[in-house]
Amino acid sequence: MIPLILTSSIVSALITYFSTPIIARYMKARGHIGIDVHKPEKNEIPTSCGLSIILGLTIGCLIVYMGGSNVLKIKVLTFLLPVIINAIIGFIDDLKVLSGRVKMLATVISIIPIIYFSLRFPKIIILGRPEIPILGRLRLTIIYWLLLPLAIAGPANAVNMLEVLNGVMPITCSIATLCLLVSAIMLQRLEGILLSAILLATLVAYLPYNKYPAKVFSGDVGSLSVGAAIGAIAVISRLEIIAMAALSPHIMNAFYVVAFVKGFKEHRKIPRPTRVLRDGTIIDSKDPKAPITLVRMIAGSEGAKEVDIVVSLTIMELISALVGIFLAFLMMISG
Amino acid sequence: MKGCVKRALELSCLVIFTWIILLGILIFIENIIMPIKINEPIIRGIFRVGTAFTLLALWLMMWWKGTILYYKRRVLKVPRGS
Numbered sequence A: 001m002i003p004l005i006l007t008s009s010i011v012s013a014l015i016t017y018f019s020t021p022i023i024a025r026y027m028k029a030r031g032h033i034g035i036d037v038h039k040p041e042k043n044e045i046p047t048s049c050g051l052s053i054i055l056g057l058t059i060g061c062l063i064v065y066m067g068g069s070n071v072l073k074i075k076v077l078t079f080l081l082p083v084i085i086n087a088i089i090g091f092i093d094d095l096k097v098l099s100g101r102v103k104m105l106a107t108v109i110s111i112i113p114i115i116y117f118s119l120r121f122p123k124i125i126i127l128g129r130p131e132i133p134i135l136g137r138l139r140l141t142i143i144y145w146l147l148l149p150l151a152i153a154g155p156a157n158a159v160n161m162l163e164v165l166n167g168v169m170p171i172t173c174s175i176a177t178l179c180l181l182v183s184a185i186m187l188q189r190l191e192g193i194l195l196s197a198i199l200l201a202t203l204v205a206y207l208p209y210n211k212y213p214a215k216v217f218s219g220d221v222g223s224l225s226v227g228a229a230i231g232a233i234a235v236i237s238r239l240e241i242i243a244m245a246a247l248s249p250h251i252m253n254a255f256y257v258v259a260f261v262k263g264f265k266e267h268r269k270i271p272r273p274t275r276v277l278r279d280g281t282i283i284d285s286k287d288p289k290a291p292i293t294l295v296r297m298i299a300g301s302e303g304a305k306e307v308d309i310v311v312s313l314t315i316m317e318l319i320s321a322l323v324g325i326f327l328a329f330l331m332m333i334s335g
Numbered sequence B: 001m002k003g004c005v006k007r008a009l010e011l012s013c014l015v016i017f018t019w020i021i022l023l024g025i026l027i028f029i030e031n032i033i034m035p036i037k038i039n040e041p042i043i044r045g046i047f048r049v050g051t052a053f054t055l056l057a058l059w060l061m062m063w064w065k066g067t068i069l070y071y072k073r074r075v076l077k078v079p080r081g082s
Helices: A002-029 A051-067 A068-097 A100-109 A112-120 A141-147 A150-162 A167-188 A190-210 A217-237 A241-247 A248-261 A294-299 A308-335 B002-033 B043-076
Strands: A033-035 A044-048 A274-276 A280-282
Touching: A002 A051, A002 A167, A033 A150, A033 A190, A033 A248, A033 A280, A033 A308, A051 A068, A051 A217, A051 B002, A068 A112, A068 A150, A068 A190, A068 A217, A100 A150, A100 A217, A100 A280, A112 A217, A112 A294, A141 A280, A141 B043, A150 A248, A167 A190, A167 A217, A167 A241, A167 A248, A190 A217, A217 A241, A241 A248, A241 A294, A248 A294, A248 A308, A248 B002, A248 B043, A274 A294, A280 A294, A294 A308, A294 B002
Parallel strands: none
Antiparallel strands: A033 A044, A274 A280
């Protein structure tokens, strides 16, 4: 199994690393660019380059599909389909802006492949009764099924909502994925180890291009699909509670925005929570109609540089990942 | 830099505290609410799901109120009582 994990991860990383500049050049040539609003120069950056993450992830999964057992094939397919659906939704959103509600509904639909495979192969894809530390498997079967549609849509949109600064998505998501990988090793969830390793490899390979100062933007195609991938790993490997803890900063930010605007609205239609000074300092906009976001709270009234906010978010993510690993440890010792 | 790292650490504490309360709620539902014997299955289902949803809604409300309070006190620095 170790050679399969290593091969698929290395190939995924190499494909992502070498395809990102090619995709970036193509996007720039087609005029598919975004403005780096947090820089005083307002640079034009090629967007939707998260396609390279999907490419790496898909090829890594295909290697596992070809070299793995039948059980692993079903699990890999169950993982890959929601990710691809979210990538398509994200790409459509990048080309033609979708309303917040439509995007949320579209991402909810991406749970269908997981439910289908769970009904078709109930012994392989096990849904219901999530595991938590101390108590073990809960009896909240009805609530689990009621909340299941959010298992993919929740992390997908939460990751998308926090992807506002250079490098935040690959840094925070790779830490969250590392937490899932360590937890999967501790709890001996084979599919969790394999899928987390592939996702981690692609994110690490993508990071040099997106880190501060960014040369490429992931676009919704990247952020929605990475969030969906983390959600799918959590559901398939039964690591829901650990993923929730690891994605705390994202969940926190999404919760604040949704609670503030009382629903799902496209971010371009909401007043900006922060403004950028001439020297590049990001500061609280103090607009009472703008939502309270994590970046707004961290920047505060005195303001902070983009790179400092990214460091602060990374610290938050590291703490959340440690909490996730601690929960996995509790689950491991309680059997 | 120092201020924003400090706020990030405080927000991490807030979220850890919130997760601990959620864990407490889940333990309460599992050990207190679930064992209550109700013979009628429909009423039992409504009681269990209703109680769980009410507790989770209260948890979300507490989280939101805590955030607003934090934002006013530590970010906007509004003095107490105003």
